[in-house]
Amino acid sequence: MTQRLVELKEITKSFGNVNALTRVTMHVNKAEIVGLIGDNGAGKSTLIKILSGVHSPDSGEIWVRGKKVEGRWTVEKAHSAGIETVHQDRALAVQHTIQRNIFMGREITGFLGFIRVKKQNEEAERLMREIGFTSKVFTPESVVATLSGGERQGVAIARALYFEAELLVLDEPTTALSLTETQKVYSFMLAAKEKGSSVLFISHNIYHAYDIADRFVILDRGTVAMTADKSEIESAERLVQHMKDFARASHHPEGKS
Ligand SMILES: Nc1ncnc2c1ncn2[C@@H]1O[C@H](COP(=O)(O)OP(=O)(O)OP(=O)(O)O)[C@@H](O)[C@H]1O
Ligand SMILES: [Mg+2]
Secondary structure (H helix, E strand, O other), rough: OOOEEEEEEEEEEEEEOOEEEEEEEEEEEEEOOOEOOOOOOOOHHHHHHHHOOOOOOEEEEEOOEEOOOOOOOOOOHHHHHOEEEEEOOOOOOOOOEEEHHHHHOOOEEOOOOOOOOOHHHHHHHHHHHOOOOOOOOOOOEEEEOOHHHHHHHHHHHHHHHOOOEEEEEEEEOOOOOHHHHHHHHHHHHHHHHHOOOOOEEEEOOOOHHHOOOEEEEEEEEEEEEEEHHHHHHHHHHHHHHHHHHHHHHHHHOOOOO
8 A cells, every 4th residue: 555655634724815725635655756736826835835844724734654743833843754845935055065055054063063074075975976966067066056957956855865855845846947957857856756755846837747747736726626646647738738627717717618
């Protein structure tokens, strides 16, 4: 039987009079890649902020490895549960090196609390190789500002993997990336899955998402409009058609056309 890593049950969240999420139920299994898709403002970022402990839901339950979370779910608790999130609105410190970005805020320190730069460099080097940084141009001491968008996502993913993410949550990792760069990010994600981690990622581009996800969750105006295994959807076009149908339904709430 497939094992559930995390599960959100009946999650509702409002900001003032905006109902960002209404009774959303979804889950992520172990070692699977789930694509969370939906239009602007559908509630995707809000949902993953709840999962990662940034926002508290107004109601609903969070379950981790089959156990219901009791009390307030926080960023710290999410981290210790192995949930690492790369948020849409929180970029890397681009003026710093790859190595520094990977360890920022959680440095490897030694005697007297000094940062062990050599050790961090070695670990960064190993991680970069593991997730498939193929370019020989970059070393752990390269400044992030010199990397392409896809490679920057790679650094964020390497950071998450170093901290033993069992669930890697990526908010729009490929937005504004070229196709080649997007492929690069996908290969980083596949490397994470290969290591036994799960990935929940948000994408606007269904054609891209279709290639890599094992399962899809479509959010529409704060509710789950559809979830499907990839095997149930014959093509990316089909998925796009579903999305269009939901969008059309939203313009004609009474079903008139
Ligand atoms: N902190 C906040 N305060 C007030 N309203 C918010 C806040 N965060 C989100 N919202 C509102 O909640 C709704 C869902 O927003 P959310 O950012 O989750 O959507 P999204 O699916 O991630 O969209 P996008 O594709 O544009 O990133 C929107 O109407 C948004 O304006
Ligand atoms: Mg968003």
